[in-house]
Amino acid sequence: MSAYIVDNSVWWKAGRSPGIAARLRAISTRDLILTCPPQVLEYCFSARTAAEHVEFQADMALYLSAEEHPTTDDVLAVQAALWAGGYVRGAGVTDTQIAAYAIANDATVLAADKDFEHIAAVVPRFRHEYVPEG
Numbered sequence: 001m002s003a004y005i006v007d008n009s010v011w012w013k014a015g016r017s018p019g020i021a022a023r024l025r026a027i028s029t030r031d032l033i034l035t036c037p038p039q040v041l042e043y044c045f046s047a048r049t050a051a052e053h054v055e056f057q058a059d060m061a062l063y064l065s066a067e068e069h070p071t072t073d074d075v076l077a078v079q080a081a082l083w084a085g086g087y088v089r090g091a092g093v094t095d096t097q098i099a100a101y102a103i104a105n106d107a108t109v110l111a112a113d114k115d116f117e118h119i120a121a122v123v124p125r126f127r128h129e130y131v132p133e134g
Helices: 008-013 018-030 037-045 050-061 072-084 093-104 115-122
Strands: 003-006 032-035 108-111 127-130
Touching: 003 008, 003 018, 003 093, 008 018, 008 037, 008 108, 018 108, 037 050, 037 093, 072 093, 072 115, 093 108, 093 115, 093 127, 108 115, 115 127
Parallel strands: 003 032, 003 108, 108 127
Antiparallel strands: none
């Protein structure tokens, strides 16, 4: 069994993309889906009302929280690798934090956008899987 942190690009595109939905279903039936604070915050940030915010929190509460938390040095190491590799702002703060959680928990990030490819290019220990929308 593998562990995954599902990026919000997957959660939001699964409803309109049969391929993304199928991959998410496959993972959810045989692998472990983890959440982490920056991923949950990003997911809940999309709520349009207080009631929807509560619903979104409940969605994420169905999954296990990542047990290992990266240190500030761990997160900065990912960011520094981006800078050293020429990807100065190749990943945003939230994606950088999610990547650090994935590394700390030996998890793969499942994403439907290409933001994590820059991190993978410069951080060998980071694993991600890109699922195209289509």
